[in-house]
Amino acid sequence: MSVLEWVKSTRVFRSIYRNPYPSTTKSRLAVMVDSLVLHLHPARIVRRGTWVTYTWGLGGLSAWMFVILTVTGVFLMWYYIPNVQDAYWSIRAIESEVVFGQFMRNLHRWAAHAMVILVFLHMCRVFYTGAYKPPREFNWVIGVALLTLTFLMSFTGYLLPWDQLAYWAITVGTNIGGATPFIGDQINFLLLGGYEIGQATLIRWYTLHVIFLPLAVIGLMSLHFWRVRKDGGISTPVLEDDEEPGVPPAMEEG
Amino acid sequence: MTAMATPETQTQARSARAAGRGAQATASSPNPMEKVLVWPYLVRIEFIAALLFLLLLSVMAVFIDAPLAPLANPDVTPNPAKAPWYFLGLQELLLHMDKALAGVIVPGAVLLGLAALPYIDVRRKGTGVWFYSPRGVPITVFSFVYTSIWNVALILLDEYLPVPGEAGAHGIGPIIKYWLHNLQAAGWPLGDGLINAVTGWLVPSFIMLLIPASLMLIVKRRWQADTREQAIALFTFFVASFAVLTIVGTAFRGPGMVLMWPWEIPPANH
Numbered sequence: 001m002s003v004l005e006w007v008k009s010t011r012v013f014r015s016i017y018r019n020p021y022p023s024t025t026k027s028r029l030a031v032m033v034d035s036l037v038l039h040l041h042p043a044r045i046v047r048r049g050t051w052v053t054y055t056w057g058l059g060g061l062s063a064w065m066f067v068i069l070t071v072t073g074v075f076l077m078w079y080y081i082p083n084v085q086d087a088y089w090s091i092r093a094i095e096s097e098v099v100f101g102q103f104m105r106n107l108h109r110w111a112a113h114a115m116v117i118l119v120f121l122h123m124c125r126v127f128y129t130g131a132y133k134p135p136r137e138f139n140w141v142i143g144v145a146l147l148t149l150t151f152l153m154s155f156t157g158y159l160l161p162w163d164q165l166a167y168w169a170i171t172v173g174t175n176i177g178g179a180t181p182f183i184g185d186q187i188n189f190l191l192l193g194g195y196e197i198g199q200a201t202l203i204r205w206y207t208l209h210v211i212f213l214p215l216a217v218i219g220l221m222s223l224h225f226w227r228v229r230k231d232g233g234i235s236t237p238v239l240e241d242d243e244e245p246g247v248p249p250a251m252e253e254g
Numbered sequence: 255m256t257a258m259a260t261p262e263t264q265t266q267a268r269s270a271r272a273a274g275r276g277a278q279a280t281a282s283s284p285n286p287m288e289k290v291l292v293w294p295y296l297v298r299i300e301f302i303a304a305l306l307f308l309l310l311l312s313v314m315a316v317f318i319d320a321p322l323a324p325l326a327n328p329d330v331t332p333n334p335a336k337a338p339w340y341f342l343g344l345q346e347l348l349l350h351m352d353k354a355l356a357g358v359i360v361p362g363a364v365l366l367g368l369a370a371l372p373y374i375d376v377r378r379k380g381t382g383v384w385f386y387s388p389r390g391v392p393i394t395v396f397s398f399v400y401t402s403i404w405n406v407a408l409i410l411l412d413e414y415l416p417v418p419g420e421a422g423a424h425g426i427g428p429i430i431k432y433w434l435h436n437l438q439a440a441g442w443p444l445g446d447g448l449i450n451a452v453t454g455w456l457v458p459s460f461i462m463l464l465i466p467a468s469l470m471l472i473v474k475r476r477w478q479a480d481t482r483e484q485a486i487a488l489f490t491f492f493v494a495s496f497a498v499l500t501i502v503g504t505a506f507r508g509p510g511m512v513l514m515w516p517w518e519i520p521p522a523n524h
Contacts, residue, residue, distance in 0.1 A: 022293050022294075028294070032292050032293055038292075038297065041292045043292055044289040044291060045289065045290060045292050045295075046287050046288065046289060046290075047285065047287070047289075047290050047295075051286075057300060060300050061303060061307055064304045064307060064308075068308065068311070084326075088326065091322060092322070095322065102319060103315050103316065106314070106316075106319055108320075109320035110311050110315055110318070110320075111311050113339075114307070114311060116340050123368075127371075127486075127489050128385055129381075129384050130380040130381045130382065130386060130482065132371060132372045133372060133375070133380065134376060138372075140372045141372070144368045144369045145369075151341075154338065154340065155338060161322055162326045163322050163326055163524075164323035164324055164325070164326055164332055164524040165322075165323040165524075166323075168331065168332050168335035168336075169335070169336065171335060172335055172337045172341075173337050175357075176345075176348070176353065176356075176358065179353035179354040179357050179358055180354060180358045181354050181358070197328075234382075236381070237381065237382040237383050238381045238382065
């Protein structure tokens with residue numbers, strides 16, 4: 001018996017993985033149903049749903065960017081100090097003193113840009129394939145909310161390095177918010193936590209960036225994925241004959 | 255594009271439904287509506303895509319450093335001060351009209367319009383098919399080009415159209431303001447507030463509505479576009495405007511937000 005086979009035969013291993021490696025139809029169905037991440041998908045799917053040229057994998061990749069951003073983000077949080085005296089110098093320390101610090105900061109930045117682009121492209125894919133049509137209307141609305149949150153997550157992160165780029169980009173951004181008709185001053189105060197960009201702004205945006213917005217995204221993403229399944233799975237062509245309005249859509253999973 | 259709307263895919267879908275679930279595919283042409291196992295047929299694609307992206311971004315992170323400018327200094331204003339790239343389309347819009355219109359009303363209206371889309375285009379026909387109909391691709395291409403030409407032309411006009419009698423002044427709004435001030439001087443009862451409302455709000459709003467409205471008219475006349483095809487034209491108008499404004503705002507705006515070639519823009523002064 002090889003070491004691998006012995007490991008696989010232990011009580012501990014079998015308590016973690018209930019199924020053998022998915023190599024038979026039965027175990028391949030079981031693995032989809034029994035595991036937390038994989039059960040986002042149904043066990044079977046229409047063949048065209050696996051075509052790369054249909055979805056381009058953009059929604060899944062957006063979610064994957066979120067995972068990379070969470071991991072690199074937690075790493076950065078170990079060293080970053082959300083305080084106007086220290087913020088900039090803690091970033092400098094991440095870049096020069098922390099092992100893999102520069103790499104993790106770079107990866108966080110490039111994955112953030114990638115997420116903005118991927119989410120936008122995902123919206124274009126869903127639009128041009130008509131995948132927002134009934135019964136998927138509300139999931140499209142959730143998607144628009146997720147697009148907005150993606151912009152906000154990226155923008156709140158932009159202030160944190162407390163460098164000239166951050167300070168003046170946020171000046172431009174909050175000036176725009178301050179131009180809101182009737183309640184511009186209040187919006188500006190809300191965004192800045194005061195009358196000018198300072199400690200109150202930094203801690204406010206930091207909190208939004210590392211806790212509130214990610215939690216909101218996790219909540220909406222869960223709803224988004226769940227609704228994909230509940231609304232009939234991956235979108236497939238609808239035939240002319242079952243188009244009458246008012247006919248409930250087939251809720252079979254696809 | 256494999257998933258293009260063709261009579262063939264429609265027929266395939268039809269026959270697949272007719273054959274019922276679990277229809278067996280022939281070896282030569284797999285049935286697109288046949289059910290396949292997600293493990294391995296989908297999971298392997300997702301796994302490879304995830305690895306590929308992690309690899310690409312890691313390589314990027316090794317070779318390209320995230321920017322870090324000197325410590326924030328409220329006394330030194332960089333010229334130009336720019337927002338992150340995804341907001342530079344909005345920042346570009348700010349140059350051409352009232353701040354509140356460009357920075358709040360327009361993005362708010364865009365988000366509301368996007369959210370309202372599935373409640374306006376309610377027919378299920380066209381679900382799951384790239385570009386909907388044989389007319390979908392030409393409408394998309396035309397809408398993109400049409401919108402881009404409008405955008406570029408308006409940006410150029412606003413940058414280079416001189417205001418008579420005022421050295422260095424330029425733009426559509428300032429010219430209209432110049433005319434209205436002349437009328438005001440001639441005794442017309444025009445308040446400054448009214449003049450600003452016309453140049454900052456009325457004229458830009460009219461132009462921003464004129465582009466999609468004329469586009470709608472053209473696609474209806476030229477292609478007899480139905481609701482979905484009109485939605486395609488409108489969405490493409492949004493994507494093209496976002497793209498052109500973002501590119502111009504990012505790469506073609508130098509000190510003082512003056513329009514210039516990317517290679518003419520001096521390095522940032524912090």
